[in-house]
Amino acid sequence: MKQPLVTVNKSVRKIDGLSMATGRAQYVDDVHVRGMLWAKLLASPHAHAKILDIDISQAQKIPGVVCILTHKDLPRVPHTTAGQGYPEPSPYDSYVLDKKVRFVGDRVAAVAAETRDAAERAVRAIKVTYEILTPVLDAEHAMDDDAPKIHDEEDSLRIADPEKNLAAEVGFSVGKNFFEDSDYIFDRTFVTQYAQHCPIEPHITMAWFDEQDRIVIRTSTQVPFHARRIVAQALRVPVKRVRVIKPRVGGGFGAKQEVLNEQIVAALALATHRPVKLEYTRAEETISARTRHPMIIHLRSGLKKDGTITDFDLDVISNTGAYGTHALTVGCNTGSKVLPLYRAKNVKFNMRAVYTNMPVGGAYRGYGATQGAFAMECLIDEMAERLAMDPLEFRKRNHIRLGESSPVFKALGEGREGVAQSIESCGLDQCIDLGAREIGWREKHGKPKGKGPIKRGVGVACLMQGSSIPGIDMGAATIKMNEDGSFNLLMGATDLGTGSDTVLAQIAAEVLGIRESDIVVYSSDTDMTPFDVGAYASSTTFLSGMAVKKAAEQARDQILHVAGKMLETDPADAILQDGMVVMANGRRLSLKEVALHSLYILDQFQIMGSSSHITHTSPPPFAAHFCEVEVDEETGQVTVLSYVAAVDCGTAINPRLAEGQTEGAVLNGISYALVEEICFDPKGRPRNATWQYYKIFNTQDAPPIKTILVPTWEPTGPYGAKSVSEISINGPMPCIANAIYDAIGIRLREAPFTAEKVLKALKLRARGRRME
Amino acid sequence: MRARLAGFSLERPGTLDEALGMLAASKERLTLLAGGTDLYVYLNAGVARPGRWLDLWGLDELRGIHEVGDHVVLGALTTYTELRASELIRGALPLLAQAAATVGAVAIQNRGTLGGNIANGSPAGDSLPPLLAYDAEIGLRSARGRRFVPFDRFYTGYRASVAAPDELIEQIRIPLGAGSSSRACRFVKVGTRAAQAISKVVAAFVLGRAGDGTVDHCRAAFGSVAPTPVRLRRLEQHVIGKRIDPALIRTSSDVLLSEIAPIDDIRSTARYRRFVARTAWQRFMEEVPGL
């Protein structure tokens, strides 16, 4: 039911904003535990090698070195580092330490020492004898018969086909007589690159023993509960002996949906019985942590002259690097978050995630949809052009609408079959109209623009994502009342800088008729807060928000019950407003009076709600992105002049934070589209693993970004909300590619669109013209 | 930090003479520390030379921007922020102010110095092409005395210079007329992003014409196209005495390409650098006022 909203849909101040701005927010590294050791990992210099021998005798002699662990010291437990629900859809192909290294940066040994200097020196003093193997550095040839086998160990589990370096494979086909009804067939290949999340705070983990001899892990994570479970699994300790605390997190973008270092740090703490800390350097973050899966995307489509799309055939080769963490599910999303956007009677999808001896792909904001949307939105543009139809008109004619479903929803889920659903909220047409007006589409698109060698163009991309994983993800929350009418909100949901603590407090405050500042939020701690799968799959607002709403409603009902007794009034039509209970007859009580009564006066009990939520749908947010670019034909430089993101996220619980998510995602996406790329030497070593060479765009590179929030009402979400966090990273690459085409008539299908690459394309065309 | 600090010592001379005395007396080569924006990066990466470091930062004798006779004299410790703020520089030597504005970001500009940029000798140093284009001279100082070296003869190879181990850079001297407003000039920096990016190509041009329209003064200086920042003397000679027209722009561009030797590296490719170097020059020529 729609109701006037008081706290929700208001841009209240981020509840942790002041402490962050004044430096008081407590991140992992802001506590020091007495006697803490520094950990350092020895990283493999080789892309593919067997470890024949590890000699630690010299390293052990370095003063201050306390412990050195190698694969000989740890239980060999196949597991996945993917922070996913149990049973994880990723193969169990990782070991805390192994006898083999599979990429440059793979871990060989771990040292704990009294000082960082000693730890670093010890790492350098470890002598490893390797048998160097031929590396696989090309995803397309990873499946060749004569390609070296990367996972030739016998104990790994659920690898699709280790003989073929195939980590995961998935596909489906609906419809029949493919391409028989189409007047035109399009057949294009798109290539995307390696990129890194670059969170300001790198991976950092501490572990120590508490007075009950339990391992306490304080870590920068998006998935505290999965971290607890996977650490227990990998080290063979009971879950009850592990506690994971997530303090403030300095950004994750998916990098921390990974149980990357918690195992090894806990192992060092176990071995030394001392507190241990491990923090990655920026280079380690780039080389050894996770990346965005590079993909080769082959998309074919069929089109009728009347503008109907008849077929899609999407074939994806995803490079998952040395380990298959998120390999299956990221690849699934390349289809499932992209194909349903446009109607077609025949849809085919196939995805193969291949192992290479390169950095490990993982969860990265957009989660495969980013790569898929690049292919889809560029091809849609080409299809519209073939029909001489306005790309906006063409999209409007073909995109999924309110009440419609797509067979893709059922056919493809998260590593398994999906869940049938139909669209219950969709503001895409309005997004297209408002965005087009803002960018000046009608005046600019398809018209020659710019003077001399500087050409201008506009582009568009339409997008969808999901909200949570249906039938799998669960979030829970507990809320309890204090004497002054304030509340503690305890959640497993994981704020990693996104503002979810604020958004979820707003939801509780809305239910309870108080201000969000009257809610004390605590997230998340596996000892103290109820379970939540964590911050991923665009789920927190939608899923955890619903759990918070339900918990708050329980507390509200208890409050009304107590107030009814206190006032001897039937609380049936009472409301909570401004910290008061207001009865239908106008009588009022403050929440403070209710709290004191319930805790001290009569029939004492704790007013408290606790609830869980799962979802059976994953309502897509929709967006239409527009940009105007300038392309310098003499230098190849592409400059984004302005960017418009019109987004339907249902109800924006906090519009300013929703805008912030959108702007951040757009800038991240522009940077990915134009310059970001990890480059390798012929032996598979990254050449630009520090920020001196790996350049991400910052505020000075940001064009004016205009976010337009288009309100719709999603009936399955809290106060009509859907997700907003991931969708907008998918836009810039296709949007800019389409704008470049509008400017200079060249379609770029290989990202990033660096000046060097654009210039090369221009020269190739010029040469081609000369030859004609 | 990769460097082991135990291997380093830092000394703070109170006066320039004291510093020169220490340089003269030392048998080992001392490392001079100015703003530290290059040296600290080396220290962090573990490639800084251990041993004695001399901190120049407190030496006021090495500061200041002054007009002395018909020269502008800049102390070696002049920071980019000071260059940007100086009325004298903005008016008389605008390319230096423009270059300063593109270096790193504000924090680096507050700390980084002209002397450090010169002594560091990176072929991509952003202040170096303007200094070449303005006929700067480097004032080297030691206990033995002072000497001036024309900047285009300062470097002897990749990150190598004529400065002796006991010499430091005291000042930079530029003729006042070098940036005369009657001359056309331009600073061009091509990088991957707006701030904190080392140049793929950097260039500074100055061009003057006689009353009859022929070119009577030309400086074309580039960074990131050779092992050191370079002045393209053949290019300059080629345009002197001629009128600017499409033919000259074409022929001079060919000369330019024959005179640079950029390389492939992680920031860009040799081909791309050649191309944008030429484009920068062509655009400058096409847009010289009054054409």
Ligand SMILES: Cc1cc2nc3c(=O)[nH]c(=O)nc-3n(C[C@H](O)[C@H](O)[C@H](O)COP(=O)(O)OP(=O)(O)OC[C@H]3O[C@@H](n4cnc5c(N)ncnc54)[C@H](O)[C@@H]3O)c2cc1C
């Ligand atoms: C984040 C970042 C961004 C940067 N961006 C840019 C950029 O965009 N463009 C650019 O050109 N540079 C850039 N730099 C490099 C650096 O800032 C400049 O080269 C700067 O001018 C160095 O000056 P400094 O005073 O800090 O030198 P220092 O680091 O103190 O010294 C550099 C070298 O010069 C020597 N030296 C210093 N002063 C003297 C002297 N008076 N006599 C003799 N030798 C001396 C030192 O011994 C040392 O070898 C960047 C650096 C960083 C860290």
